[in-house]
Amino acid sequence: MTPIEPLRRTYTHARQAFLAAADDVGAEVTTDVHPLDGPAGEELAVDVAWTGPRAAQRVLLVVSATHGVEGFAGSALQSHWLAHHVVDQPDDVAVVHVHAFNPYGFAWVRRVNEDNVDLNRNFVDWDHPPPTNADYGRLADALVPERWDDESRGAAVRVLAEATAEFGMAGMQQVVSGGQYDHPTGIFYGGAGPVWSHRWLRGWAADTLSGVAHLGVVDLHTGLGPWGHGELISHEHAGSPGYQRATAWWDEVRSQLDGESVSASLTGDWLGVVGQLAPNAEITAAALEFGTVDTLTVLDALRADAWLHAHGDPRSPDATEIRAQLRAAFADDDPAWLEALWERFAWVAERALTNLTDVRTPSTR
Numbered sequence: 028m029t030p031i032e033p034l035r036r037t038y039t040h041a042r043q044a045f046l047a048a049a050d051d052v053g054a055e056v057t058t059d060v061h062p063l064d065g066p067a068g069e070e071l072a073v074d075v076a077w078t079g080p081r082a083a084q085r086v087l088l089v090v091s092a093t094h095g096v097e098g099f100a101g102s103a104l105q106s107h108w109l110a111h112h113v114v115d116q117p118d119d120v121a122v123v124h125v126h127a128f129n130p131y132g133f134a135w136v137r138r139v140n141e142d143n144v145d146l147n148r149n150f151v152d153w154d155h156p157p158p159t160n161a162d163y164g165r166l167a168d169a170l171v172p173e174r175w176d177d178e179s180r181g182a183a184v185r186v187l188a189e190a191t192a193e194f195g196m197a198g199m200q201q202v203v204s205g206g207q208y209d210h211p212t213g214i215f216y217g218g219a220g221p222v223w224s225h226r227w228l229r230g231w232a233a234d235t236l237s238g239v240a241h242l243g244v245v246d247l248h249t250g251l252g253p254w255g256h257g258e259l260i261s262h263e264h265a266g267s268p269g270y271q272r273a274t275a276w277w278d279e280v281r282s283q284l285d286g287e288s289v290s291a292s293l294t295g296d297w298l299g300v301v302g303q304l305a306p307n308a309e310i311t312a313a314a315l316e317f318g319t320v321d322t323l324t325v326l327d328a329l330r331a332d333a334w335l336h337a338h339g340d341p342r343s344p345d346a347t348e349i350r351a352q353l354r355a356a357f358a359d360d361d362p363a364w365l366e367a368l369w370e371r372f373a374w375v376a377e378r379a380l381t382n383l384t385d386v387r388t389p390s391t392r
């Protein structure tokens with residue numbers, strides 16, 4: 028077995044490795060360029076590598092960087108799969124890698140996108156007013172203060188400790204990270220309408236997924252759970268047919284809707300609309316969430332990042348330090364961490380391919 032290569036230092040290095048690996052195996056690559064540039068003026072894009080039959084009715088879709096910075100790990104897993112495992116894929120299944128679903132966040136080392144939007148809070152039904160989260164509003168100034176210094180951070184710690192005593196740890200996670208639509212410079216902000224990556228996904232899926240009968244989806248994330256552990260998170264209620272299929276494929280998945288997961292219960296995650304993206308498919312989908320550091324360290328990094336982009340200067344020396352803090356919260360350069368991720372991802376992908384191959388009857392949906 029070839030060991031997985033270390034995490035790349037930048038989005039562009041990760042992108043180059045992905046495109047080179049895709050090219051080496053003759054994948055069909057499509058690129059959609061993002062309207063903005065990266066911090067060094069580099070091009071940003073969503074790149075899709077299609078391996079296996081173009082007209083396959085059975086497809087495994089692997090997505091990285093829904094949360095920008097989390098793409099360091101996701102991209103490494105995709106590139107390693109392309110470089111070493113395409114030969115193992117069944118003949119009648121296509122494996123499709125969406126690289127850097129949120130390329131701006133990846134390049135700028137942010138979890139959010141160019142609009143400070145958390146892409147997995149943006150897929151609400153925009154024909155109706157977005158959900159309200161009044162408790163977040165009470166904490167908004169403490170979470171992202173105007174100044175990021177010892178005094179303001181100390182004051183914030185007291186406010187957040189009081190709120191934690193009131194809501195409890197799980198309640199606090201829900202208030203802070205469940206999503207909010209009223210504070211555009213805050214954290215876990217869901218936006219005011221469909222953002223670029225959201226619109227891209229709907230357009231791409233309409234062009235590519237309508238003929239698919241059986242779709243497996245693995246959306247790669249980092250930043251929650253024990254170090255190196257990969258939890259499969261379902262966007263569906265426990266006991267629903269999709270959840271039961273996911274459990275049959277992968278032995279154990281946890282419903283974020285029902286509070287089984289390390290994640291808060293979400294509104295607006297993209298997996299929540301996956302049925303609209305592939306309307307003729309039977310879909311078995313999960314987020315694969317790998318742990319890094321503890322929750323408070325992750326939260327501190329997210330608050331610093333939100334402050335930097337709301338009140339600081341993303342091109343100042345402060346920014347370098349905060350970006351390093353963000354990267355460390357969502358990507359670990361320890362080879363043992365990445366090896367653990369690879370082992371888990373390879374198992375998840377192989378189980379998905381086995382189950383997609385074993386499907387005999389046509390979809391009855």
Ligand SMILES: [Zn+2]
Pocket residue numbers: 093094097247248249250
């Ligand atoms: Zn994530």
